[in-house]
Structures are given as C-alpha cells and as structure tokens.
Amino acid sequence: MVEHRPIGSIVSHLVLIAGVAIVALPLYVGFVASTLSFDQVTAVPMQMTPGTHLL
Amino acid sequence: MEKRVVFKSPWLPYALVAPQLIITLVFFFWPASQAMYWSLLIQDAFAARTQFVWFDNFRDLFNDPRYLASFQITAVFSVLVTFIGLAVALLLAVFADRVVRGARVYKTLLIWPYAVAAAVAAVLWLFLLNPTLGVVTHLLRALGYDWNYLLNARQALILIVITAVWKQISYNFLFFLAGLQSVPKSLIEAAAIDGAGPARRFWTIIFPMLSPTTFFLLVVNIVYAFFDTFAIVDAATGGGPVQATAILVFKVYQDGVQALDLGGSAAQSVVLMAIVIALTVIQFRFVERKVQY
Numbered sequence: 001m002v003e004h005r006p007i008g009s010i011v012s013h014l015v016l017i018a019g020v021a022i023v024a025l026p027l028y029v030g031f032v033a034s035t036l037s038f039d040q041v042t043a044v045p046m047q048m049t050p051g052t053h054l055l
Numbered sequence: 056m057e058k059r060v061v062f063k064s065p066w067l068p069y070a071l072v073a074p075q076l077i078i079t080l081v082f083f084f085w086p087a088s089q090a091m092y093w094s095l096l097i098q099d100a101f102a103a104r105t106q107f108v109w110f111d112n113f114r115d116l117f118n119d120p121r122y123l124a125s126f127q128i129t130a131v132f133s134v135l136v137t138f139i140g141l142a143v144a145l146l147l148a149v150f151a152d153r154v155v156r157g158a159r160v161y162k163t164l165l166i167w168p169y170a171v172a173a174a175v176a177a178v179l180w181l182f183l184l185n186p187t188l189g190v191v192t193h194l195l196r197a198l199g200y201d202w203n204y205l206l207n208a209r210q211a212l213i214l215i216v217i218t219a220v221w222k223q224i225s226y227n228f229l230f231f232l233a234g235l236q237s238v239p240k241s242l243i244e245a246a247a248i249d250g251a252g253p254a255r256r257f258w259t260i261i262f263p264m265l266s267p268t269t270f271f272l273l274v275v276n277i278v279y280a281f282f283d284t285f286a287i288v289d290a291a292t293g294g295g296p297v298q299a300t301a302i303l304v305f306k307v308y309q310d311g312v313q314a315l316d317l318g319g320s321a322a323q324s325v326v327l328m329a330i331v332i333a334l335t336v337i338q339f340r341f342v343e344r345k346v347q348y
Contacts, residue, residue: 003247012150013157019147020164023224026179027167029190033182045193046182 087328093321100315112322121298122306122323129302132216133280140220140276141269144227149257151228152235162232169225173283177290180218204292208299211292215300218291219284227272234268235261266346274338281331303327 029048033041036051062068094112098105116122151161168176183191186203195202204210238261246256285304288294294301294309301309304327311320 003253008253009154012153015150016147016154016161019143019150020161023168023221024164026176026183026221027171029182030179042188044188046188046190048190 090321090324090328093318094325095318096321097318108318112318113326115319116322116326121301124298125301125303125306128212128300129281132212132219132284132300132302133277135216136219136223136280136284137273137276139216140223140227141272143220144224144272145231145265145269147224148228148231148235149261151232165228166225168221169229171222173222173286174290176222177215177218177287180214180221181291184214184217204296206296208296211296211300215284215287215291218287219280222287223276223279227276230268230272231265234265238264270338270342270346273342274335277334277338278331281327303330 029046032048032050033046035054036047037053040047040051040053095107095109096105097108097112147165151158151165154161171179181189183189184202184204186192186205189202192202202210204214242260242264243256246260251259281302282304284302285308288300288302288305289308292300294305303323307320307323307327310316310323314320
C-alpha cells in the first residue's frame with residue numbers, strides 16, 4: 001500500500017476476514033460434523049463445536 | 056545466418072512431437088470422432104441393434120423444449136458462476152495485496168477450497184443448506200425465509216452457483232494475486248503522487264494491467280462452468296427439481312448413462328463441444344483484442 005491510512009487498513013482486514021469466514025465456513029462445518037455422532041449430526045440445529053467422535 | 060534451430064535428421068523432429076500427437080489423437084480426436092459418428096445413429100437400450108438416421112437426433116433435440124430449457128439454465132448458470140467467481144476473487148485479491156500484517160494467513164485460508172473435490176464441495180454445502188438439517192437453513196427459517204431447494208427451482212440454481220463459485224474462488228484468487236503483484240510499484244506510486252486515490256488507481260492502472268490475467272481466467276472459468284460442475288450438480292441436486300438445474304453436461308449424462316439414449320446423448324455432446332469451441336474462438340477473436348499485454 002502506498003499511503004498509510006489506518007481506516008483503509010482496517011477496511012482491508014474486515015473484508016478479508018469476511019471472505020475467509022465465508023470460504024472457511026463449509027470446511028469448518030464439515031470438520032465439526034466429522035467429530036459428532038450420528039444423532040448429533042442430525043440434530044437441528046447441529047452443534048458448532050467439535051465433539052468426541054472423530055476416531 | 057539461420058537463427059532457428061534446424062534438425063538435419065528427417066525423422067527426429069517427428070519422433071519428438073510424436074508423444075504429444077499420439078496423446079491428442081488417442082484422447083481427443085478419437086473420442087470426439089466417435090461421438091460425432093454415434094450422434095448419427097440410434098440404438099435400442101442394449102445397443103443390440105443400431106440404425107443410421109442422419110441428423111434425426113439433432114432434429115429431435117432442438118424440438119425438445121426440455122433441451123432448449125437446459126440451454127437457458129446453462130447460460131444463466133455459467134454467466135453467474137464466471138462473473139461472481141471473478142468479482143469476489145478480484146475483490147479479495149486486491150485487499151490481500153494491500154495488507155501487510157497477516158497476509159500469509161489470509162492467503163493460506165483462501166486457498167483451502169481448491170484442495171476439495173467438486174462432489175465433496177457439494178456435500179459440504181449440503182451440510183449448511185440442506186432443507187431439514189442445514190445450519191444456514193435453520194438461521195434462514197429463524198429469519199422467516201423458507202429455504203428448500205428440493206422444491207424451489209430458483210433456490211436449487213442458487214445452491215449450485217454458490218458451490219461452483221466457492222470451489223473456484225481459490226483458483227481465481229491465486230491468479231489475480233500473482234497478476235497484482237506483477238503490476239509495477241513505480242506506476243502506482245507515481246499515480247499516488249499525482250493525487251490519485253486507491254479507487255482511481257485501481258480502475259485506471261491496476262485493472263487494465265490485469266487484463267491478460269482476467270482474460271485467461273474468463274476462458275478457464277467458462278469452460279469450468281460448462282464441464283467441471285457436473286459433480287456439483289450430480290451430488291447437490293441431481294438435476295432437480297424437475298430438471299431445473301440440469302445443465303447441458305449433466306443432461307448428457309442423464310440421457311446417455313441413465314436413460315440409455317446413446318445416440319441422443321452423443322448428439323448433445325457434439326452440440327456441447329461446438330458451443331465451447333465457438334465460445335473460445337469468440338473470446339480469442341474479440342475479447343483478446345481489448346487485452347493489453
């Protein structure tokens with residue numbers, strides 16, 4: 001970046017964080033689902049923290 | 056003096072290009088010519104009897120309203136996938152190019168989906184958007200929006216567009232980022248000294264200098280939307296509801312492998328091949344002229 005504007009830098013980080021959140025969300029949910037039991041996966045809503053059934 | 060390298064041997068140059076030629080012949084020209092030949096035949100479902108019917112398959116296709124509907128779906132789908140995919144990836148690449156702190160973390164996280172197979176990508180999005188179990192569906196319900204892509208044709212199209220775009224963002228992002236990093240810093244600094252703000256610098260300097268990258272990605276993304284999205288459609292919607300997401304390449308599979316209409320399916324793949332060849336020729340003829348290398 002050529003100028004040093006704190007607001008521009010904050011906006012850049014916000015856009016990137018939003019982009020990463022959208023891009024990584026399906027991967028995260030897929031991973032969490034892989035650590036849950038069948039009953040937990042089919043519960044509505046599914047829990048969003050990893051469980052204990054990974055192995 | 057002859058500047059080019061000249062092979063004196065009569066056979067060596069042919070031997071050197073032979074591997075590429077043989078691969079092209081065996082894996083492209085042979086299947087393509089078979090498809091063209093089969094598109095002129097009709098078979099019974101067990102391929103026991105075959106009859107030569109000239110262009111009847113093509114005439115049937117273009118009189119079939121469902122096939123014409125599939126054209127429209129494919130057009131909408133590929134325009135949406137290409138445009139949204141390029142726009143989102145360019146936006147993220149521009150901001151990733153600006154930040155200094157944490158840039159590597161952002162880049163790494165944004166490249167992840169490229170390692171996911173298309174069918175798996177569809178399943179991951181089903182976890183979010185399944186009508187009964189989906190996590191996002193639950194949120195949408197709470198907001199009073201009824202999301203059910205199994206019944207709603209438009210929502211089914213939105214689902215496959217989201218999945219196809221998500222899968223392709225990483226690829227576009229990488230190329231845009233590389234393109235942005237090859238824009239000379241001196242030009243941008245000179246424009247900044249002249250008083251041009253970030254938006255003006257982007258549209259008058261960076262975007263035109265990116266045009267070779269954008270053009271390359273345009274061609275790749277259109278071909279991607281036409282062909283590589285088969286697994287997404289198959290895993291996510293299966294062409295439904297009522298053929299609403301049966302894009303051309305999915306219909307080739309449906310009519311050929313599932314319905315065993317081999318001649319009609321071959322005719323569809325010939326039409327599809329002609330469309331993609333035509334699109335690529337048009338892009339190289341007309342769009343490439345606007346590209347500044």
